[in-house]
Amino acid sequence: MRIPTIAWEGGVDGHATLIDQTLLPTEFRLIQIRDIEAMWEAIKVLRVRGAPAIGIAAAFGALLGIQHSTAGSFEGLRRDLQEATDFLATSRPTAVNLFWALDRLRRVADDNAVLPVPELKQLLLDEALGICEDDKQICRAIGRHGAELVPDGAGILTHCNAGGLATADYGTALAVIFTAHEQEKRVHVFADETRPLLQGSRLTAWELMQAGVPVTVICDNMAAQVMREGKVQLVVVGADRIAANGDAANKIGTYGVSILAKAHGIPFYVAAPTSTFDLTLPSGDGIPIEQRDPAEVAEGFGRRTAPEGVDIYNPAFDVTPAAHIAGIITERGVIAPVDEQHVRAMVEA
Numbered sequence: 181m182r183i184p185t186i187a188w189e190g191g192v193d194g195h196a197t198l199i200d201q202t203l204l205p206t207e208f209r210l211i212q213i214r215d216i217e218a219m220w221e222a223i224k225v226l227r228v229r230g231a232p233a234i235g236i237a238a239a240f241g242a243l244l245g246i247q248h249s250t251a252g253s254f255e256g257l258r259r260d261l262q263e264a265t266d267f268l269a270t271s272r273p274t275a276v277n278l279f280w281a282l283d284r285l286r287r288v289a290d291d292n293a294v295l296p297v298p299e300l301k302q303l304l305l306d307e308a309l310g311i312c313e314d315d316k317q318i319c320r321a322i323g324r325h326g327a328e329l330v331p332d333g334a335g336i337l338t339h340c341n342a343g344g345l346a347t348a349d350y351g352t353a354l355a356v357i358f359t360a361h362e363q364e365k366r367v368h369v370f371a372d373e374t375r376p377l378l379q380g381s382r383l384t385a386w387e388l389m390q391a392g393v394p395v396t397v398i399c400d401n402m403a404a405q406v407m408r409e410g411k412v413q414l415v416v417v418g419a420d421r422i423a424a425n426g427d428a429a430n431k432i433g434t435y436g437v438s439i440l441a442k443a444h445g446i447p448f449y450v451a452a453p454t455s456t457f458d459l460t461l462p463s464g465d466g467i468p469i470e471q472r473d474p475a476e477v478a479e480g481f482g483r484r485t486a487p488e489g490v491d492i493y494n495p496a497f498d499v500t501p502a503a504h505i506a507g508i509i510t511e512r513g514v515i516a517p518v519d520e521q522h523v524r525a526m527v528e529a
């Protein structure tokens with residue numbers, strides 16, 4: 181049985197456990213997260229990462245924030261919950277799943293204001309556990325819908341990690357690949373290394389090897405050549421936030437891959453749950469892009485690789501325009517063509 185990426189142990193007084201993804205692939209370590217500050221830190225430094233997993237981590241983090249609350253009334257507990265969710269919301273800005281999960285917890289509290297505090301805490305735990313359990317089913321459904329788009333014998337290029345490590349289990353983009361593989365289609369994956377934090381080579385290659393899926397790691401700047409050699413029949417990536425018109429934010433470098441795919445006539449798919457859509461944003465222009473520590477670029481390989489004092493730019497995400505996306509694979513089906521009408525028809529249904 182696979183060890184869960186993130187889980188909750190015990191009742192309301194329990195704690196979260198997660199795989200520390202900063203250590204993979206050389207070390208597999210489960211860590212216990214026992215307070216909200218530790219969860220905030222785990223999200224911030226990418227011990228837990230990937231949009232759906234960040235949402236689950238935030239929900240468990242909110243639980244850690246209120247579990248020892250001494251509030252005796254709804255108003256008191258609600259204030260503590262607000263404080264906890266406001267704090268967690270400052271950890272990472274781009275993946276909308278984080279804000280979506282925190283909203284879900286606040287809504288459950290508001291809808292049950294009449295309950296005594298201990299019952300309310302239990303209900304919040306049940307909601308957080310529900311987010312985690314639902315994600316597993318959602319990923320399986322994404323896999324089923326997406327596998328229909330994978331021809332037998334396909335070379336598939338992916339960027340970053342949208343696998344079991346980025347979700348409760350099984351993944352989004354990698355769910356498509358795992359399902360095709362389980363259906364005994366022959367597939368070969370090209371995993372972009374994904375500078376600067378190497379989620380592709382450290383995590384995607386590791387997950388695919390565990391599942392017995394053939395995989396080749398390439399540096400990000402090799403994708404064009406591999407496509408030109410005819411080795412890629414489709415691209416599938418995850419997403420952190422998708423606007424109403426279908427513009428999709430994902431790991432930095434994804435936009436470039438979409439341009440390469442277009443130039444080579446290769447279909448480019450995004451796989452994401454409906455919780456990754458932000459229909460309040462008309463286009464990707466409004467998606468907040470996380471800026472990260474320059475040291476990730478200058479010292480990423482365990483030693484300094486850029487001159488001391490040089491200016492460094494390190495946006496963690498970019499936005500792929502809807503026009504480059506052949507389809508968005510959700511748990512409800514595939515959105516194609518990708519435009520506001522088709523996005524709303526699927527997500528608001």
Ligand code: MRU
Nearest residue numbers: 229230231340342346418419431
């Ligand atoms: O910075 P990360 O590692 O959290 O970025 C993750 C990605 O960009 C994933 O592709 C995305 O969150 C989808 S995960 C199913």
